[in-house]
Amino acid sequence: MDARPTVNPRLFGFVGGSHGPWRILESTAIVGEPLSEATFLDIVPGEPPHGPGCSWVLRGVTSHDRYVMRSEKTELVRRQQGLGRPDCTLAALIPIRKKAAWWALTQDERRDVFEAQSEHIGIGMRYLPAVARRLHHCRDLSRAEPFDFLTWFEFSPANASAFDDLLLALRASPEWTYVDREADVRLERAGA
Amino acid sequence: MDARPTVNPRLFGFVGGSHGPWRILESTAIVGEPLSEATFLDIVPGEPPHGPGCSWVLRGVTSHDRYVMRSEKTELVRRQQGLGRPDCTLAALIPIRKKAAWWALTQDERRDVFEAQSEHIGIGMRYLPAVARRLHHCRDLSRAEPFDFLTWFEFSPANASAFDDLLLALRASPEWTYVDREADVRLERAGA
Numbered sequence: 269m270d271a272r273p274t275v276n277p278r279l280f281g282f283v284g285g286s287h288g289p290w291r292i293l294e295s296t297a298i299v300g301e302p303l304s305e306a307t308f309l310d311i312v313p314g315e316p317p318h319g320p321g322c323s324w325v326l327r328g329v330t331s332h333d334r335y336v337m338r339s340e341k342t343e344l345v346r347r348q349q350g351l352g353r354p355d356c357t358l359a360a361l362i363p364i365r366k367k368a369a370w371w372a373l374t375q376d377e378r379r380d381v382f383e384a385q386s387e388h389i390g391i392g393m394r395y396l397p398a399v400a401r402r403l404h405h406c407r408d409l410s411r412a413e414p415f416d417f418l419t420w421f422e423f424s425p426a427n428a429s430a431f432d433d434l435l436l437a438l439r440a441s442p443e444w445t446y447v448d449r450e451a452d453v454r455l456e457r458a459g460a
Numbered sequence: 461m462d463a464r465p466t467v468n469p470r471l472f473g474f475v476g477g478s479h480g481p482w483r484i485l486e487s488t489a490i491v492g493e494p495l496s497e498a499t500f501l502d503i504v505p506g507e508p509p510h511g512p513g514c515s516w517v518l519r520g521v522t523s524h525d526r527y528v529m530r531s532e533k534t535e536l537v538r539r540q541q542g543l544g545r546p547d548c549t550l551a552a553l554i555p556i557r558k559k560a561a562w563w564a565l566t567q568d569e570r571r572d573v574f575e576a577q578s579e580h581i582g583i584g585m586r587y588l589p590a591v592a593r594r595l596h597h598c599r600d601l602s603r604a605e606p607f608d609f610l611t612w613f614e615f616s617p618a619n620a621s622a623f624d625d626l627l628l629a630l631r632a633s634p635e636w637t638y639v640d641r642e643a644d645v646r647l648e649r650a651g652a
Contacts, residue, residue, distance in 0.1 A: 269576045315602065329600045334526075337568040375571070377527040408521045408603040410507065412466045 270426045278329040280404055281316025282361060282418060285323045286310055290359060290455040298439070300365070300449035308359065311420070311453055326363055326417040327411070328404025335382050339391050347396035354420040356400060360431065361453040363415040370446035371407075386441035398427040415449065472596055474518040474553060475509025476501055483550060484649040490631070491518075491642035500649055501553065504611070509511070518555055519603070520596025520610040527574050532581050539588035547558035548592060548614040552623065553645040562638035569576060578633035587626045590619040607641065 284292065284303060288310030295303055307321035310316075316325050333341065370378070382388045392401070400422045406413035423431050435452075438444060476484065476495060480502030489493055498515040502508075508517050525533065562570070574580045584593070592614045598605035615623050627644075630636060 269557050276600070276602055276604050278600075279602055316589050325603065329602075331600050332563040333566055338566045341566045371524040372529045374525055374528050374533045375567075379567070405600055408468070408470075408523050408597055408600040410468055410471055410521075438569065 273460055274315040276329055277410075278331065280315055280328055280330070281312045281314070281325045282309060282326040282328075283312060283316050283319075283322055283324075284317070284326075284453075286321035289330045290377075290456050291458045292453060293456055294452075295456045298450040298454045299447055299454050303363075303451050303453065305460040309453070326361075326406070326415060326418055327409055327413060328406045328436065329409065330402060333407050335379050335383045336389060343393065344389070344396070347393065349400055351400050351402060351420070351422050352396075353400065353422070353424075355424040357365075357457045358423055358428055358431075359455040359457070360421045361451075361455065362419045362421070362435075363449075363453075364417045364419070364447055365449040366417075366446045367448045372420075381443050381446070386438075386443035387444055388438065388441065391441075395427075397429055399423045399431055399434060404443065415451075467506040468521055469505075470521040470522060470523065471506055471601075472522070472610075473504045474501060474508065474520070474525070474612075475504060475508050475514055476516040476518075476645070477511070478513035478515075479652050480559075483650045484645060485648055486644075488644045488647045490642040490644050491635075491639055495555075495645065500650065501645070518553075518598070518607060518610055519601055519605060520598045520607075521601065522594060523597050526582060527571050532585075536581070536584065539585065541589040541592055543592050543594060543612070543614050545592065545614070545616075547616040550615055550617055550620055550623075551647040551649070553611045553643075553647065554611045554613070554627075555641075555643045555645075556609045556611070556639055557607045557641035558638045559640045571581050573635050573638070578630075578635035579615045580630065580633065580635055583626060583629045583633075585626075587622055591615045591623055591626060607643075 284306030286307055288299040288308040288333065292307055292309055304323045318325065336344065402420045404418040406418060407416040421431065476498030478499055480500040483499040484499055484501055496515045508519065510517065528536065575582070594612045596610040598610060599608040613623065
């Protein structure tokens with residue numbers, strides 16, 4: 269058999285429920301249906317177990333860059349810092365789904381909306397290294413997932429209002445007219 | 461629960477074994493490990509069952525365009541025809557994996573290799589509508605898959621040598637220096 273039943277090593281499960289290292293402070297539906305209620309979040313590598321006390325499970329894989337050009341990548345890598353910094357006790361999980369019209373665009377059209385019109389990379393760059401970020405793709409997983417992307421952000425309490433500014437700028441951009449579901453889950457490291 | 465255990469509607473399984481509507485004429489390893497032996501191929505929507513007589517299973521999802529620009533897409537759509545034409549009794553399944561170096565390139569670098577250097581779209585265009593094609597992505601599925609892409613081609617016996625020319629041109633391109641596994645499975649519609 270050439271089928272290898274091992275999990276994609278870039279797959280992560282985000283499990284909302286009654287336990288986990290992140291306490292959910294607030295969960296808002298920005299566009300569309302809300303997530304069900306949960307008090308804690310666990311982030312697990314691989315296929316998440318469906319345990320008791322689990323309210324929702326979202327899955328995503330980290331992957332290669334879709335829009336970034338080499339010059340932008342060089343600058344992003346120079347400025348960004350990793351997840352898990354001790355002072356970054358706050359986090360946000362922003363799951364997003366985009367309309368079919370977005371996916372029907374060609375690469376040049378998506379890049380035009382994403383950066384030329386919306387400065388998605390440019391806006392994000394202004395908040396580095398304050399806001400650390402990891403993007404997960406859900407659209408091409410084996411199961412039908414409720415979102416296309418899950419973005420995980422970590423920042424310190426001192427940068428919480430800067431993070432809100434970042435979201436305001438992105439949500440006001442032309443790219444966001446293609447968003448048809450968006451949730452916003454705010455979290456605090458449990459024990460922080 | 462927000463987890464929906466339904467399969468991705470764009471997922472297809474390619475099952476090599478002892479039955480199916482396509483008879484395997486030849487299976488060659490172009491680069492890397494060969495596929496195990498099989499005599500027939502079945503293509504199933506969704507998650508393929510692991511039945512008896514199954515030698516290998518490959519999975520992939522159809523997805524949005526990654527490199528094509530609007531002007532190219534317009535021309536492709538104008539020229540191409542669908543799968544399943546009655547005279548297209550021959551087919552090929554070409555599973556490909558690309559090196560980590562490919563996935564580390566940024567979008568502008570990949571597009572440069574893909575089209576400016578390799579004319580991947582331009583070469584394919586010359587064989588339309590003779591060769592019908594459907595591309596499946598495997599890299600961001602939930603399981604670790606042995607290939608990154610599965611391309612399925614259908615053509616008539618009269619166009620079989622044109623199809624070989626298409627493959628020769630692509631395999632001689634700079635893009636193919638990034639390929640680290642490639643299989644080439646040739647098939648005939650069973651009963652044709």
